[in-house]
Amino acid sequence: MLVTLTQATPDPINTIATIASICYDSDPKNPLGLVKHLYRNGHHSVFEHIYFTFKIEGISRACSHQLVRHRHCSFTQRSQRYCSEDGFKVVCPGTVVAMGGQYDYGAVVNRISEFYEEAQQVGIPNEDARYILPNACETSMYLSCNLRELIHMANERLCMRAQWEIRELVQQMVYCVNADLWFMLVPKCKSGRIICNDPCGKVGAL
Template sequence: MLEEKFTGKGKVLLLAGGGRIYTDVAARFVRSERSLEDIVASPYSRQIVENILASGHRAALEFDFFLFGVEGYSRVTETQLVRKRMASYLIKSGRAELGGKRRFSVVYPQRVRDFSASVTLPDGHETRLSGRDLAELSRQWYDAGLEAGLPEEDLRYLKPQATEFKAIIGMNAHALLDWFAIRCCRNAQHEIRHLATQMLRLCREAAPDLFRQAGPSCVQLGYCPENRLQHPRCRGHVLTRDEAMRILRQHGGGHMPEADLPDQG
């Protein structure tokens, strides 16, 4: 039986992370002449964390790690997600059975599910199919292949990208800030942006000192590095990188080399 879910309904749980912050310990370690025991025993310093974030030297952030459980997203989002290489992923097998009952679960936008189009079948007959029809036909074909004894590692070549994926994701705070900069942006595809904003909300709740200023590039940098590719809804409201450079030059910052203005991330 086809199990349908729709984009924008995915779930994210924070499994680990937050509580004790280790960024200040890591920062003290490279600067202090005190013993390691004294550094570890020192009270937590929000000021050190704020200084690290303000300086842009984010190596110390890599000692705070966050673990998420994710479900209700499509393989479309999985493909975009794993492009972030500074992360760990454990993705549930699409071949596994749950309680002896196999699921064929898809996640897609409602408008794609309902859209119908006329198609011509290989035998020349014409018919009209909706997105749901295509997903249901894929399920029937897949189940027939299983009954015929075809291996699932071969059958899954024709599974739709709408197939649901579930995963455990691990990222350190440095990687998360970089990822939020790109995937919380309005230019990000809507499903992965939904995933990123849920992760950001959980991170802000668990470790507000680390993620208070986290978000898309415009939040972290104060300007949009997309320039001419800036999202239409942001035009006129958020300065682009080029506009920020012009303002700097007009106010006596003309001696500042353009390379000194940081890019995204």
């Protein structure tokens, strides 16, 4: 998995503070303090002015299917219809490796790959041959979102109850952005605003 921040609003803290100041006709003396105040008090609309674009490579299709459920993001994904997936790579869950199942897993993937290439050779188009491809198949995409949506993603996907792959993905996205924003980009149990009704007991591991 590789996550790269390709575009971002420069100087996000000062940008947020400047935009927020119009609401109160004020001049922000302490931009970071103001942003923390806005966050704590739920004045999050100003965070929508901060934008990010990420290039995401090497995640599974299973992970991308979870990711696109975040409806306030924009996505552009590598097409399995127009692109050939011959020689495709896969993501193998650690649980499979832990039980020693990676060899059987690899054998199944190899057979799928053989069938896919055989289908192409007899004239079956990529758009139909792709039906055999597994959720483990690697994909790449661009994702654009504003800070408010990234906060929501972090609240939901950094939770220890989220699946490991999307949790790792969102953590990498957080590490890519300005470190002054990290205090907002946390699992919901650490947000100070959202109560988890079913605690996992793993808050110390986050």
